[in-house]
Amino acid sequence: MVDTFHGTVVPDPYRWLEDATSAETAAWVAGQGALMDAERDTWTRRDAFAERMQELLGAGTLSPPYARGARTFLVRRLPGEQFASLLVVEDGVERVLIDPMALDPSGLTTLDSWQPSKEGDRLAYQISVGGTEESVLSVMDVATGAVIDGPLDRCRFSPIAWLVGGEAFYYVRRIAPELLPESEQNFHRRVYLHTVGSPDEVLVFGAGMNKTNYYGVHVSRDGRWLEVSAAEGTEPRNDVWVADLRTCTPQQPSFTLVQGDVDAQTSLAFARDGRILVSTDLDAPRGRLAVADPADLTRWSDLLPEDPDAVLDSYAILDGPELAEPLMVVARTRHGVSELALHRADDGTFIEGIPLPGAGTIGGPIEHIDGGPVIWFVYTDHATVPHVYQYDGRTREVTLFSTPPGVVEVPEVHSSLITYTSDDGTEVRMFIVAPTAEADRPRPTVLYGYGGFGIPMTPGYSAATLAWVEAGGVWAVACLRGGSEEGEDWHRAGMLDRKQNVFDDFHAAARHLVSAGWTTPEQLAVYGGSNGGLLVGAAETQQPHLFNAVVCVAPLLDMIRYVTSELGPTWTVEYGDPADPEQFGWLHGYSPYHRVQEGTDYPATMIAVFDNDTRTDPMHGRKMAAALQHATAGERPILLRTEGDVGHGARSVSKSVDESAETLAFMSKWTGLQ
Numbered sequence: 001m002v003d004t005f006h007g008t009v010v011p012d013p014y015r016w017l018e019d020a021t022s023a024e025t026a027a028w029v030a031g032q033g034a035l036m037d038a039e040r041d042t043w044t045r046r047d048a049f050a051e052r053m054q055e056l057l058g059a060g061t062l063s064p065p066y067a068r069g070a071r072t073f074l075v076r077r078l079p080g081e082q083f084a085s086l087l088v089v090e091d092g093v094e095r096v097l098i099d100p101m102a103l104d105p106s107g108l109t110t111l112d113s114w115q116p117s118k119e120g121d122r123l124a125y126q127i128s129v130g131g132t133e134e135s136v137l138s139v140m141d142v143a144t145g146a147v148i149d150g151p152l153d154r155c156r157f158s159p160i161a162w163l164v165g166g167e168a169f170y171y172v173r174r175i176a177p178e179l180l181p182e183s184e185q186n187f188h189r190r191v192y193l194h195t196v197g198s199p200d201e202v203l204v205f206g207a208g209m210n211k212t213n214y215y216g217v218h219v220s221r222d223g224r225w226l227e228v229s230a231a232e233g234t235e236p237r238n239d240v241w242v243a244d245l246r247t248c249t250p251q252q253p254s255f256t257l258v259q260g261d262v263d264a265q266t267s268l269a270f271a272r273d274g275r276i277l278v279s280t281d282l283d284a285p286r287g288r289l290a291v292a293d294p295a296d297l298t299r300w301s302d303l304l305p306e307d308p309d310a311v312l313d314s315y316a317i318l319d320g321p322e323l324a325e326p327l328m329v330v331a332r333t334r335h336g337v338s339e340l341a342l343h344r345a346d347d348g349t350f351i352e353g354i355p356l357p358g359a360g361t362i363g364g365p366i367e368h369i370d371g372g373p374v375i376w377f378v379y380t381d382h383a384t385v386p387h388v389y390q391y392d393g394r395t396r397e398v399t400l401f402s403t404p405p406g407v408v409e410v411p412e413v414h415s416s417l418i419t420y421t422s423d424d425g426t427e428v429r430m431f432i433v434a435p436t437a438e439a440d441r442p443r444p445t446v447l448y449g450y451g452g453f454g455i456p457m458t459p460g461y462s463a464a465t466l467a468w469v470e471a472g473g474v475w476a477v478a479c480l481r482g483g484s485e486e487g488e489d490w491h492r493a494g495m496l497d498r499k500q501n502v503f504d505d506f507h508a509a510a511r512h513l514v515s516a517g518w519t520t521p522e523q524l525a526v527y528g529g530s531n532g533g534l535l536v537g538a539a540e541t542q543q544p545h546l547f548n549a550v551v552c553v554a555p556l557l558d559m560i561r562y563v564t565s566e567l568g569p570t571w572t573v574e575y576g577d578p579a580d581p582e583q584f585g586w587l588h589g590y591s592p593y594h595r596v597q598e599g600t601d602y603p604a605t606m607i608a609v610f611d612n613d614t615r616t617d618p619m620h621g622r623k624m625a626a627a628l629q630h631a632t633a634g635e636r637p638i639l640l641r642t643e644g645d646v647g648h649g650a651r652s653v654s655k656s657v658d659e660s661a662e663t664l665a666f667m668s669k670w671t672g673l674q
Contacts, residue, residue, distance in 0.1 A: 003560075006581040008588065010560055017622040018561075020611075025622070032625065032640040039606075039639055039666070044674060046665035049467050053657050056463035059385045059404035064366045064376040065089075068120030071142065073097075079406035082107050082652040086114055086125070088142060097145065098125060107652040108645050113158075116142070117166035118221060118369065122196065124160045124169060131612040131647025133157075137171065139196050149196045159216055163250060164223030168195045170204065172215045186567060187211040191228055193250055202251045205241075206230070212570045219245075220270035221369060226253050227268050233570030234453055236488060236495075237263050242297060258297045265488070268292070271317060272371050273326065273345075277303070279312070286487035287312030289330075289348070303348040310334040311456075311487050316365035316375040317345055318393035323373050327393045329354065329365045331377070335417065335429050336458045336485045338362040340377070342396070354391060355398060359417070360384065361458040365391070376401055381459040382415040382433045383466070411470040415459065420512040422481075423504040426493075429479040430509055431459060432518065433469050444473045444671035445519035447510055447547070451480035451502035452531035453574055454491040464660040473673050474518050478509040480535075495574050497586050503538045510539075510546040522548050525667040529553035530616055530648065533607075537592030537624060540603060548636075549670035550605040551663050554613055554648055557620040559591035560584070565617035593620070596627040601634035604670040608641040608659065615648040636670070 001015035017025055040046070061084055063075040070090060077084035083100040096102075103109050112135045114125040123142050126135035137158065138150030154174040161170040170193055177185040191205035205228050206215060216229040216238075224246055231238040239260045243253035259266045264282035271277055276292040284306035293299040304312065310332040318327040326345035331338060338361050340354035356362065360381025367375050373393040380386040385408060390401040414437040422428050434443070446468060450457060457479045465475045479485040482494025482502040494502040510526070513519050524547040528536040533555020540550045560578050562568045576583030588594060607625050609618035625640040632638055641662065646655055668674065 005560065005578060005584050005588070008584070010588065010594065012558075012561070014623040014626045017626060018565075018617075018619040020618065028626070029622070029640070029642060033642065035637070036639050036641055039637055040662070043662075043665040043669055045471070045668045046661050049471075049664040049668075050657055050661035052467045052470070053463040053660055056408055056410070056466050057653060057657070059406040059408040061386065062388060062402055062404050064364060064378060064388050064401075066116070066366065067368045067370070068116045068118065071116070071120035073114075073116055073120075073123075076405060077653075082654060083110070086111060086123075088120075095145075097123065097140065097142065100127070103127065104129070107654070110650040112650070113160075115160035115162065115169075117162045117169075118164055118223075119166055122148075122162075122166045124162070124171075126155055126158065130645045131610060131649065131651060132614050133647055133649055134614065152194070157214070159218070161217045161219040161226070163219055166196070168193055168250065170194075170217045170219065170226070172217065184211060187569070189213060189215055191215050191217050204251070204253055205255075214570070216267070218268075221272070222270070225268075225270045225276075226250075228255065229267065231265075233573045235573035236265055236454055236491060238265055240266050240268065242268065256297060258292075272319060281488045285489040286310065289315065304330060304343065305348075307332060310339065311484060313338075314365065316367035317371070318367070318373050318375060319345070319371045320373050323393050327351070329375050329391060331362055331365060333361075333456065333458065333485070336431070336456055336479050337417065338379075338458070340365070340391075342393075352396075357381075357387075357389075358384065359415075359459065361460050380461045382431070382461070383410050383413050385410070385461050411466055413466065413469045418512075418516075420508060422501070422508040424501070426481070426501075426505070428481070428505050428508065429485065430512070431457070431477040431479070432474065432513075433465055433476075434474045434518070435469055435472060439517035442514075442517060442520045442523055444523045444525075444668070444673035445476060445513055446473065446525050446527050446667060446671075447476045447478065447506070447513060448527045448532070449478045449480050449502075449506050449509070449535050450528065450530075450532040451478075451482035451494055451505065451535055453482070454484040454488065455531075456483045456485045458485075463657075464664060468664055468667075468673075471668070471673055473668075473671070474513075476509065476513055476518070478506060480505040480509075482531075496576050496583070499575065499586065500590060502535060503542060503590065506535055506539055507543045507546060510543070521546055523671045525549035525551065525671050527551040527553075527663070527667070529555070529608075531556065533557070533616070533620075534559070534592065538590050538595075540605065540628075541592045541595035541597075542590070544600060544602050548603050549667050550603050551608070551667060552605065552621070552624075553608045553663075554610060554616045555607065555620050555624070556616050557591070557624040558593040559587040560594065562620070565619065566614050568617075593624050593627055596624075596631045598631045599633045600631060602628055602632040602636065602638065604636040604638075604666075606639045606641055606663070606666045608643070608663075610646045610648065611642065611644040612647040618642070639666075 001012040061077040066073045072089040085099040123140040136151035137155040158172040193202040226243040240258040241255040248254040266280040269277040278290040289304035290300035313331040328343045328345040342351040364377035365375040388402040607621040609621035628638040
């Protein structure tokens, strides 16, 4: 198969592997399974890695408390359980609301999201099956556990915004597929008002807008304000509208445009003191917090100006009669490491830093929906299982609030944040987790990266990382351009026509690990998934001599045809659109599938794809594996690992451990970690 794009001839010899249902593809995949089985037979550490990761996951998990009225909701996974369950606590009595294994003992059903009503008496929750992430939404009566509404389909990635009283909520749903051509059935989202128990719902927003738009929706605690945001695909900007529900009906909200056609991301919060707070990166790529003028919501005055060296992540308000004045706890990240600080809530004045347990990552802070002097946050780092902490504005102290339900013995490791220089002189950070504080000798090393969509790489507990380092290896995570570790400018320096910066940063990270004595090219593996799969695919085809092994999970690799399947059209704002002549040039210039060169001695490669992946089509991995197998001039294997009944995201603990154990075993063999 040969295509011509804008005058450029583009061969596509493995187009036939895009059809997952054909007999030819099925036969080819079966052959790949035989190759994979033969490789498995040579591994010596797979079972040991699996056993150790099970132990390292033995603490389970526990979320912060989420208060609604007299009830508190939380998520917990006990040691040995496959999934976390959603629980409610009322009058000191704990009760399970949703246990995915009780819903489906096969372990194929996941709880994708949940949102209690403002009063806590009803719960909207979304589940999907087999990794498809195609959520269906139901409503539960919390007191009885009875399902009183649903299921509603076509609710993938839908926010839920309850009205006061719990009789209705706004949510996002795709329009019916029979109204659309097949190629557009993944798109065309709309915001609806749904009344619990009613078959009818009211379209309130989105008609006639861009087909790839994503929508956010939020209703203030007092029920007065409705906020709707819209972004084209995953673009790093949005438009924002607000309706005052005191002056219009929920069925026909009268919207005021707060931000439109502006190159910035903005969201609103409606404080208990009546202020409208604005989180934005407009003219502040590291983020700032402002207060909107109630008479003109487009006029803002800064409450927390941009920090020149740290990214604003989130905040929570402490208030109530027990405090002399309202306070604000502010979370920032500085070069990927979290910080907390206390400020005055009225004018943003800095009061003091809030000590954290270490140099790690926090989730939150979370405030009580009805206010008060206490907030909660989750803390983790490379060697610490996530714990929940409490900060009390009355005492100004951080205390441990709750611990995971189990106990785990974590190996001693050393974590450091270093700075290296990329090809164009840009300074890039990298976390290194190792058995020693300094490089004592070259060791088998894994280099991990992502570099896209403004997603930061931050310290966090990982059973795979700890198992690898405990076995004597080094694990490095590069904070590449394309992420948000240094703010939105850092993201944009690695997207669209600047995507090559991400790959250059990754190559420079590999060279630094070698020059600093941590490893050698023969002992180095690179590892990435999703957009990170694109990253390591580009690294393999641009600099195959820098490393000895590649693990490429759920990747994008054919960047000319990525828009033809699943959610691809929503990512043109990040990568570019091959239908545009200039953007085609960017994509064709680095598309890994199209850069495979015959006669090249490629590293040992394992490409992992999942049959039910509805984000990155498995065809990318199939085509790339075929191209590399045909082209490679060396003896190192090119393998395709396939897996059914899972997709791009959440899965059971056992399936996660199996995948990670095989990844570590493969990298162990090909980096010499024996």
